[in-house]
Amino acid sequence: MDLKLSAHTPTADEIDAIDALLGATGEYDHRLARAGHDLRDQRHRLLPVLHAVNDRVGWISRGAINHIAARMDVAPAEIYGVATFYGLFSTTERSTRQVHVCVDLACQIAGATVPDGAHESPCLGLCERAPAVLLVEAGPQARQTVLAPATPVQVRALLDGGAAPDEAPAEVATPQVAAGADDLVLLGRVGVVDPTSLHSYRSHGGYAALRRAIEIGPVGVIREMLDSGIMGRGGAAFPAGRKWDAVARQPARPHYLVCNADESEPGTFKDRVIMEGDPFSLIEAMTIAAYATGCEQGWIYLRGEYPRARRRLTDAIEQAVAHGLLGDDVMGAGFSFHLEVFLGAGAYICGEETAIFNSIEGFRGEPRNKPPFPVEVGVFGKPTVVNNVETLANVLPIVLGGGQAYASVGTTGSTGTKLFCVSGAVARPGVYELPFGATLREVIDLAGGMREGSTLRTVLLGGAAGSFATPDELDVPLTFEDLRAAKLSLGSGVVMVLDQHVDLTAFVHRIAAFFRDESCGQCVPCRVGTMRQEEVLQRLEHGGPNASADRELLADIGRVLRDASICGFGHSAHGAIESAIAKLGVFS
Amino acid sequence: MNAVPVAAPTRLVDVTVDGTTVKVAEGTTVLQACRGAGCDDIPTLCYGDTLTPKNACRVCMVEVEGSRTLVPSCSRKVEAGMVVHTDTERVQHSRKMVLEFLGSSTDLSVAPHVADWNEQYAVDVDRYGPDRRTKAQPVKRDNELYVRDYEKCILCYKCVDACGEQWQNTFAIAVAGRGFDSHIAAEYDAELPDSACVYCGNCIAVCPTGALMFTSEHDMRADGSWDESRQTETDTICPYCGVGCQLTLHVQDNSIVKVTSPSDHSVTHGNLCIKGRFGFQHVQNH
Numbered sequence: 001m002d003l004k005l006s007a008h009t010p011t012a013d014e015i016d017a018i019d020a021l022l023g024a025t026g027e028y029d030h031r032l033a034r035a036g037h038d039l040r041d042q043r044h045r046l047l048p049v050l051h052a053v054n055d056r057v058g059w060i061s062r063g064a065i066n067h068i069a070a071r072m073d074v075a076p077a078e079i080y081g082v083a084t085f086y087g088l089f090s091t092t093e094r095s096t097r098q099v100h101v102c103v104d105l106a107c108q109i110a111g112a113t114v115p116d117g118a119h120e121s122p123c124l125g126l127c128e129r130a131p132a133v134l135l136v137e138a139g140p141q142a143r144q145t146v147l148a149p150a151t152p153v154q155v156r157a158l159l160d161g162g163a164a165p166d167e168a169p170a171e172v173a174t175p176q177v178a179a180g181a182d183d184l185v186l187l188g189r190v191g192v193v194d195p196t197s198l199h200s201y202r203s204h205g206g207y208a209a210l211r212r213a214i215e216i217g218p219v220g221v222i223r224e225m226l227d228s229g230i231m232g233r234g235g236a237a238f239p240a241g242r243k244w245d246a247v248a249r250q251p252a253r254p255h256y257l258v259c260n261a262d263e264s265e266p267g268t269f270k271d272r273v274i275m276e277g278d279p280f281s282l283i284e285a286m287t288i289a290a291y292a293t294g295c296e297q298g299w300i301y302l303r304g305e306y307p308r309a310r311r312r313l314t315d316a317i318e319q320a321v322a323h324g325l326l327g328d329d330v331m332g333a334g335f336s337f338h339l340e341v342f343l344g345a346g347a348y349i350c351g352e353e354t355a356i357f358n359s360i361e362g363f364r365g366e367p368r369n370k371p372p373f374p375v376e377v378g379v380f381g382k383p384t385v386v387n388n389v390e391t392l393a394n395v396l397p398i399v400l401g402g403g404q405a406y407a408s409v410g411t412t413g414s415t416g417t418k419l420f421c422v423s424g425a426v427a428r429p430g431v432y433e434l435p436f437g438a439t440l441r442e443v444i445d446l447a448g449g450m451r452e453g454s455t456l457r458t459v460l461l462g463g464a465a466g467s468f469a470t471p472d473e474l475d476v477p478l479t480f481e482d483l484r485a486a487k488l489s490l491g492s493g494v495v496m497v498l499d500q501h502v503d504l505t506a507f508v509h510r511i512a513a514f515f516r517d518e519s520c521g522q523c524v525p526c527r528v529g530t531m532r533q534e535e536v537l538q539r540l541e542h543g544g545p546n547a548s549a550d551r552e553l554l555a556d557i558g559r560v561l562r563d564a565s566i567c568g569f570g571h572s573a574h575g576a577i578e579s580a581i582a583k584l585g586v587f588s
Numbered sequence: 589m590n591a592v593p594v595a596a597p598t599r600l601v602d603v604t605v606d607g608t609t610v611k612v613a614e615g616t617t618v619l620q621a622c623r624g625a626g627c628d629d630i631p632t633l634c635y636g637d638t639l640t641p642k643n644a645c646r647v648c649m650v651e652v653e654g655s656r657t658l659v660p661s662c663s664r665k666v667e668a669g670m671v672v673h674t675d676t677e678r679v680q681h682s683r684k685m686v687l688e689f690l691g692s693s694t695d696l697s698v699a700p701h702v703a704d705w706n707e708q709y710a711v712d713v714d715r716y717g718p719d720r721r722t723k724a725q726p727v728k729r730d731n732e733l734y735v736r737d738y739e740k741c742i743l744c745y746k747c748v749d750a751c752g753e754q755w756q757n758t759f760a761i762a763v764a765g766r767g768f769d770s771h772i773a774a775e776y777d778a779e780l781p782d783s784a785c786v787y788c789g790n791c792i793a794v795c796p797t798g799a800l801m802f803t804s805e806h807d808m809r810a811d812g813s814w815d816e817s818r819q820t821e822t823d824t825i826c827p828y829c830g831v832g833c834q835l836t837l838h839v840q841d842n843s844i845v846k847v848t849s850p851s852d853h854s855v856t857h858g859n860l861c862i863k864g865r866f867g868f869q870h871v872q873n874h
């Protein structure tokens with residue numbers, strides 16, 4: 001391509017950061033072409049390169065983009081389009097120290113305030129210890145640290161240059177572990193195993209499942225997955241065995257595996273706990289998935305705001321490679337599997353499975369049209385398995401104990417155990433593991449019941465994309481089928497408990513603001529609809545003469561979002577608001 | 589000698605559109621099938637006959653039996669036995685809302701067909717209130733050849749696709765930002781003379797709303813002298829180089845006011861370069 005670059009030049013730091021990732025250039029021989037496919041095939045390194053620059057200098061300048069453009073043969077306008085898509089990047093100069101204060105649902109009700117100089121952040125996935133803050137420090141030794149709960153004084157100190165105290169250990173988020181529960185399947189190793197040690201993982205039963213998988217072969221693994229009846233835990237509840245089977249059967253090669261670790265649904269933090277507390281289990285599960293479905297390359301698409309999960313996973317992958325558990329000949333069994341952590345950069349929509357593909361490929365994280373579905377045409381146009389972290393975590397017990405044994409837990413339509421992300425007005429917020437079929441009441445009881453002085457007003461079930469359950473719905477069994485029948489949804493397992501102190505109007509408004517902020521902007525119903533939805537809510541908050549017309553307009557907006565949007569984001573952007581109006585009488 | 593088939597024969601499939609069953613070739617879009625069945629009034633905005641459907645505007649939605657949501661007719665491929673409804677209450681509602689969303693945020697005053705559709709679908713933008721956010725912004729005039737009036741932009745992605753991968757391979761513009769703040773821009777929102785733009789005007793050719801416009805047309809519209817009823821269209825061949833692009837000269841009062849090329853022309857597919865598109869001043873130095 002004929003690149004035309006502006007006169008802006010990169011700084012030495014920017015060049016260094018970019019070249020460190022892409023390799024040094026050396027002197028150009030100007031008689032040789034240095035563009036073309038070889039360079040453009042590197043497009044999937046665009047997001048990592050943008051991270052490198054943003055990490056080094058704190059923002060992405062015109063000079064830096066010019067250097068990236070020249071190195072990768074991608075036009076500056078395209079790079080700018082990608083850089084401006086992600087919330088963690090800036091294309092205007094700013095300080096190397098950024099404080100992101102979570103203002104999302106759990107933190108809002110915990111009283112989060114944003115001092116001058118800090119950014120408002122969508123959910124940071126630390127809801128069990130809300131309110132939460134993320135500190136990003138750019139420089140040669142770039143660092144990200146989270147702090148939760150964060151007092152206003154602590155946030156101020158971070159802004160003034162103070163260091164963040166050490167993060168609490170992952171098992172703080174799993175009160176069941178602390179209470180000594182011994183029947184946990186997915187959380188069994190969290191807080192018990194040393195998450196930084198492969199040796200420790202192995203001495204706690206690690207890699208027995210992969211050995212078993214190799215014994216029964218790919219077909220055997222897929223049979224167990226089908227027998228298990230496991231449904232995806234990322235929100236869409238698609239049978240994982242069928243997905244694997246479909247990819248395994250695709251003649252097109254190569255096949256790819258993507259673990260969806262974007263976990264950005266407000267109120268969701270279960271995947272974080274697994275990745276921080278038992279990272280090797282995810283790697284082992286992905287290796288089994290890759291073996292069964294014929295994938296030689298996999299990515300863990302991790303949201304950019306999970307620094308500890310990133311450290312743990314990167315470190316665990318290195319150890320697994322060093323011990324022949326990843327790489328060209330896994331366990332000497334004659335198959336190869338390469339795994340990388342791919343870091344998101346602040347965009348909820350990148351959790352949508354096809355948006356992940358665009359993000360990995362170095363494009364704006366806009367969802368693709370379906371069909372074709374990922375099992376046929378996924379990342380780089382190849383058959384792709386996309387699974388949520390928790391879904392994958394279930395692979396180990398399925399392979400070890402057999403699909404049928406697994407299916408004996410839970411109900412016929414919802415097999416196995418489920419992780420619930422309990423936050424809000426309970427005594428002990430955290431991630432709880434229970435068999436499907438437990439009731440909301442049981443989950444809340446397990447979390448210590450209501451906090452002292454709190455009475456239950458409502459539960460936000462399934463996150464911003466979910467809906468509200470009322471106190472008389474506490475005995476609905478938490479299964480996909482029962483909740484569907486009750487017009488509720490489990491989504492990603494969010495159980496956010498709201499008490500009498502919560503300002504429901506502000507809470508619902510925040511849901512609308514979240515959807516307006518996070519819409520990718522690609523399709524009209526969602527790009528404009530999420531904006532209009534928030535505006536109408538704002539008008540309704542102030543009452544006024546047109547309230548009944550406005551309520552009708554709101555319903556119209558909800559309907560077109562659901563009917564005509566491209567992806568699940570738009571489809572679900574009105575559900576919680578609709579249920580708040582219908583069931584809680586908000587705005588009436 | 590026996591004839592050698594060069595492509596697999598296309599299979600025909602049955603598709604029912606509003607009660608009429610038609611046979612169409614596999615791989616046809618629902619929109620084409622509907623048109624084949626005599627249903628000509630499905631509105632489209634982001635669809636272009638020379639571009640891969642982006643299906644971003646969602647004004648062409650139809651109902652397909654068995655589908656949970658409505659389906660974009662411009663891009664969805666037919667399947668055997670598909671039953672399509674193009675004018676249900678649900679479809680009408682969705683089109684009305686899309687037109688209201690666009691009309692309440694952008695200026696569609698010169699977009700062809702929109703006024704008719706607004707009437708047909710009883711579009712009412714006033715119900716969004718006077719304080720609604722819009723895309724109102726000053727017109728960008730940073731070069732002599734064409735203006736960019738992004739208040740009229742519906743973000744159909746057509747100019748980006750025409751400038752980039754699908755035709756021109758220049759990649760001067762892209763979609764930047766996210767959500768309601770998404771917009772078409774060169775890097776860092778630079779002015780066109782500082783961008784990679786080569787002024788082929790192929791973006792103007794595909795723009796469905798008049799957001800991208802010849803300066804000549806823009807200024808004549810501004811001073812009220814633009815009058816398509818007084819214009820003639822003359823086809824000729826570009827004299828500048830050996831490619832031989834076909835030009836359509838739009839002439840009003842003996843002056844060329846803009847130049848296009850037919851989108852179904854086998855050489856240009858509607859595309860030109862700066863010389864064919866804008867190099868007409870010299871013939872009218874009077």
Ligand SMILES: Cc1cc2nc3c(=O)[nH]c(=O)nc-3n(C[C@H](O)[C@H](O)[C@H](O)COP(=O)(O)O)c2cc1C
Pocket residue numbers: 231232233234235236237238240260261262263264265348349350351352353354386387388389391392567568569
């Ligand atoms: C807007 C949006 C955001 C999503 N975010 C996530 C996410 O963060 N993590 C996740 O696993 N699935 C997410 N999903 C669901 C994925 O698209 C996909 O269904 C899932 O990753 C498939 O894995 P599973 O079958 O194991 O659940 C999201 C979907 C939408 C529409």
Ligand code: SF4
Pocket residue numbers: 349366367518519520521522523524526527565566567568569570571
């Ligand atoms: S529904 Fe929203 S998030 Fe999904 S493609 Fe459309 S604009 Fe993007």
Ligand code: SF4
Pocket residue numbers: 740741742743744745746747748772791794795796797798799800
């Ligand atoms: S400028 Fe025109 S062609 Fe480009 S996105 Fe906007 S409306 Fe579409």
Ligand code: SF4
Pocket residue numbers: 826827828829830831832833860861862863864865
């Ligand atoms: S428009 Fe450009 S490419 Fe086409 S014939 Fe004229 S000079 Fe040649």
Ligand code: FES
Pocket residue numbers: 631632633634635642643644645646647648649660661662663
């Ligand atoms: S014309 Fe089909 S979505 Fe725009």
